[in-house]
Amino acid sequence: xxxxxxxxxxxxxxxxxxxxxxxxxxxxxxxxxxxxxxxxxxxxxxxxxxxxxxxxxxxxxxxxxxxxxxxxxxxxxxxxxxxxxxxxxxxxxxxxxxxxxxxxxxxxxxxxxxxxxxxxxxxxxxxxxxxxxxxxxxxxxxxxxxxxxxxxxxxxxxxxxxxxxxxxxxxxxxxxxxxxxxxxxxxxxxxxxxxxxxxxxxxxxxxxxxxxxxxxxxxxxxxxxxxxxxxxxxxxxxxxxxxxxxxxxxxxxxxxxxxxxxxxxxxxxxxxxxxxxxxxxxxxxxxxxxxxxxxxxxxxxxxxxxxxxxxxxxxxxxxxxxxxxxxxxxxxxxxxxxxxxxxxxxxxxxxxxxxxxxxxxxxxxxxxxxxxxxxxxxxxxxxxxxxxxxxxxxxxxxxxxxxxxxxxxxxxxxxxxxxxxxxxxxxxxxxxxxxxxxxxxxxxxxxxxxxxxxxxxxxxxxxxxxxxxxxxxxxxxxxxxxxxxxxxxxxxxxxxxxxxxxxxxxxxxxxxxxxxxxxxxxxxxxxxxxxxxxxxxxxxxxxxxxxxxxxxxxxxxxxxxxxxxxxxxxxxxxxxxxxxxxxxxxxxxxxxxxxxxxxxxxxxxxxxxxxxxxxxxxxxxxxxxxxxxxxxxxxxxxxxxxxxxxxxxxxxxxxxxxxxxxxxxxxxxxxxxxxxxxxxxxxxxxxxxxxxxxxxxxxxxxxxxxxxxxxxxxxxxxxxxxxxxxxxxxxxxxxxxxxxxxxxxxxxxxxxxxxxxx
DNA sequence: GCGCCCATAATTTTT
DNA sequence: TTATGGGCGC
Numbered sequence: 001x002x003x004x005x006x007x008x009x010x011x012x013x014x015x016x017x018x019x020x021x022x023x024x025x026x027x028x029x030x031x032x033x034x035x036x037x038x039x040x041x042x043x044x045x046x047x048x049x050x051x052x053x054x055x056x057x058x059x060x061x062x063x064x065x066x067x068x069x070x071x072x073x074x075x076x077x078x079x080x081x082x083x084x085x086x087x088x089x090x091x092x093x094x095x096x097x098x099x100x101x102x103x104x105x106x107x108x109x110x111x112x113x114x115x116x117x118x119x120x121x122x123x124x125x126x127x128x129x130x131x132x133x134x135x136x137x138x139x140x141x142x143x144x145x146x147x148x149x150x151x152x153x154x155x156x157x158x159x160x161x162x163x164x165x166x167x168x169x170x171x172x173x174x175x176x177x178x179x180x181x182x183x184x185x186x187x188x189x190x191x192x193x194x195x196x197x198x199x200x201x202x203x204x205x206x207x208x209x210x211x212x213x214x215x216x217x218x219x220x221x222x223x224x225x226x227x228x229x230x231x232x233x234x235x236x237x238x239x240x241x242x243x244x245x246x247x248x249x250x251x252x253x254x255x256x257x258x259x260x261x262x263x264x265x266x267x268x269x270x271x272x273x274x275x276x277x278x279x280x281x282x283x284x285x286x287x288x289x290x291x292x293x294x295x296x297x298x299x300x301x302x303x304x305x306x307x308x309x310x311x312x313x314x315x316x317x318x319x320x321x322x323x324x325x326x327x328x329x330x331x332x333x334x335x336x337x338x339x340x341x342x343x344x345x346x347x348x349x350x351x352x353x354x355x356x357x358x359x360x361x362x363x364x365x366x367x368x369x370x371x372x373x374x375x376x377x378x379x380x381x382x383x384x385x386x387x388x389x390x391x392x393x394x395x396x397x398x399x400x401x402x403x404x405x406x407x408x409x410x411x412x413x414x415x416x417x418x419x420x421x422x423x424x425x426x427x428x429x430x431x432x433x434x435x436x437x438x439x440x441x442x443x444x445x446x447x448x449x450x451x452x453x454x455x456x457x458x459x460x461x462x463x464x465x466x467x468x469x470x471x472x473x474x475x476x477x478x479x480x481x482x483x484x485x486x487x488x489x490x491x492x493x494x495x496x497x498x499x500x501x502x503x504x505x506x507x508x509x510x511x512x513x514x515x516x517x518x519x520x521x522x523x524x525x526x527x528x529x530x531x532x533x534x535x536x537x538x539x540x541x542x543x544x545x546x547x548x549x550x551x552x553x554x555x556x557x558x559x560x561x562x563x564x565x566x567x568x569x570x571x572x573x574x575x576x577x578x579x580x581x582x583x584x585x586x587x588x589x590x591x592x593x594x595x596x597x598x599x600x601x602x603x604x605x606x607x608x609x610x611x612x613x614x615x616x617x618x619x620x621x622x623x624x625x626x627x628x629x630x631x632x633x634x635x636x637x638x639x640x641x642x643x644x645x646x647x648x649x650x651x652x653x654x655x656x657x658x659x660x661x662x663x664x665x666x667x668x669x670x671x672x673x674x675x676x677x678x679x680x681x682x683x684x685x686x687x688x689x690x691x692x693x694x695x696x697x698x699x700x701x702x703x704x705x706x707x708x709x710x711x712x713x714x715x716x717x718x719x720x721x722x723x724x725x726x727x728x729x730x731x732x733x734x735x736x737x738x739x740x741x742x743x744x745x746x747x748x749x750x751x752x753x754x755x756x757x758x
Numbered sequence: 759g760c761g762c763c764c765a766t767a768a769t770t771t772t773t
Numbered sequence: 774t775t776a777t778g779g780g781c782g783c
Contacts, residue, residue, distance in 0.1 A: 062772085064773080065773085067772085090772075092773045114773090195773095256771080259771065259772085259773095360769085361769090361774090426759085545773060546773090568771070568772090591769090602770095629767090630774045631774090
């Protein structure tokens with residue numbers, strides 16, 4: 001069979017068109033389960049094998065390492081060695097590569113370090129100190145996200161202040177340049193910088209742009225609906241010469257608007273590229289007809305979308321199960337036991353099943369149920385490997401050796417490793433002030449202390465010795481780097497820093513920390529074949545850009561586990577059986593998303609993503625009563641569920657009870673209690689299945705709810721104030737109050753001792 | 759400089 | 774409810 005036939009075999013008409021339309025801009029709008037990845041890989045295979053395009057001229061960008069790896073693997077299976085020279089990678093990895101190669105043209109050193117969230121916060125705190133801004137009033141996180149939004153929209157430090165349109169942005173506008181200067185001093189870039197700096201490089205250095213434009217004749221972007229403004233402009237620049245840009249995405253699966261993903265990039269593609277050809281992939285090969293119908297019904301409630309109709313030739317499949325449970329404990333128990341039932345009855349295995357939820361906080365109760373009823377599970381998300389304290393500590397040591405200017409690593413080492421013993425806030429502040437005055441890195445100050453060279457940082461005694469030791473440590477490790485392998489270097493680093501000894505001396509409760517350090521060592525060992533300096537650089541780069549997904553895939557060889565996952569993280573996956581739990585107002589849609597129609601639509605898309613992960617069976621559940629932050633509140637079924645046509649639903653246990661949002665003063669709200677045992681509810685106690693619940697008369701509490709904006713109130717600690725706004729949370733309220741002396745506070749009506757004044 | 763205790767806050771998180 | 778960070782006391 002000719003190559004062309006092989007590549008096009010089994011594709012439907014639209015898919016074929018998407019694969020063979022290689023010239024000019026192409027927008028592929030790919031519904032869930034429509035063979036998007038297949039189209040993308042086959043298209044590249046077609047370019048290489050049929051059109052005989054040099055792989056060096058083909059670029060494919062994705063958002064995750066996992067997607068990049070999958071694309072590469074599938075391509076290799078299709079065309080074998082022809083993929084050599086092909087560029088497949090995440091946006092960030094691609095940009096990092098460009099900057100390592102050509103960044104010097106815009107003042108970025110070749111060995112820059114990539115800063116993660118924690119590093120950014122450490123730098124931001126320093127910036128706030130430099131500006132004498134109170135970090136309590138101006139939360140480092142919040143300022144960072146404002147700056148991040150700016151960077152994602154292509155706004156530089158110089159431009160930001162001029163564009164500020166609120167007091168908050170004005171503050172951010174003052175901080176941004178200082179933050180940026182510190183990053184530069186540390187020889188570091190944050191994630192947003194990778195994109196923005198690459199964009200700036202390409203738009204200010206014509207020769208560099210020419211080179212990349214010339215090289216990449218064919219450009220592909222996966223998950224195009226998730227691109228932000230900078231990514232969009234970057235792609236547009238790269239594709240400007242050849243115009244062979246193929247973007248694939250689904251606006252209905254855009255769930256990262258809060259990360260500045262700009263849904264307009266896909267909605268407006270045809271306007272931006274007038275010659276663009278749009279291909280709709282509407283046939284779903286993944287899910288049963290009922291699931292597809294449910295998804296279609298839900299998503300069609302959105303107004304901001306590109307019209308498309310999902311359809312499938314798959315069988316109807318079983319009805320969609322919608323259930324109300326008493327509380328999240330019952331819900332979790334049902335889910336776990338239902339999975340066990342499906343496994344017993346067949347033909348399902350635990351790993352065919354996934355439980356999806358809106359927030360990570362919901363996973364705990366599910367985990368507990370899995371443990372209690374003996375269902376093996378795999379939790380996705382949670383604390384990532386690279387976010388573990390000990391892993392970050394060791395990474396900080398490695399980073400400082402690699403890039404001695406790395407101030408965030410330096411601070412981390414002082415705070416968390418034996419090298420920092422005896423060095424306190426005072427000394428660090430003095431050193432930082434000195435570094436700022438001399439426009440150099442803190443480590444340079446340590447070096448000055450070793451050599452006794454002027455100008456000396458104003459630190460003496462024990463702290464000075466400690467700082468000098470750090471400089472000696474860095475210099476010593478750098479010296480050995482050239483004559484050992486990376487693993488020997490890693491071991492020497494743990495030894496000389498005293499870090500491993502510190503963990504071991506901490507005893508058994510730190511045993512898994514040692515374990516994690518060993519795990520990190522085994523990752524490092526993968527780079528042993530490289531020269532140590534190169535190995536270190538490559539390892540650090542990949543550690544900075546790798547997400548947890550890739551890590552856990554490494555270890556997820558056991559296939560007999562059910563998956564617990566957030567709806568966000570579930571995008572791109574599929575499972576025969578899917579449970580969506582917590583389908584309630586204020587959870588899904590999340591309470592924080594109810595302010596604007598756009599956010600609400602994004603929540604609906606999130607629900608849509610969840611539904612469309614299911615191939616055969618879909619369970620949606622909500623509860624009567626949910627405990628949030630230790631408060632019991634009555635829940636209302638999510639409005640999203642109501643848009644699923646009743647005839648494809650099997651509804652069980654749904655009561656018509658709908659309590660008013662706020663309990664009336666003479667409360668007849670019902671308090672429920674576990675009966676008969678266990679009393680009290682103890683963790684680890686078992687045999688608590690099948691308990692019955694009986695209503696008990698209400699008592700106590702309840703007082704103090706029913707506030708309205710404008711109410712004058714007083715609080716024993718904060719004094720007098722006025723209610724600014726009220727958010728109803730089932731039977732409680734979150735009240736925002738402006739106090740005369742104490743400022744604005746958010747308080748829970750049921751907990752805080754707020755009294756109405758008149 | 760270190761460590762404990764209490765106040766505070768609390769979505770989602772591809773990189 | 775839980776996690777984290779800052780402040781205060783030693």
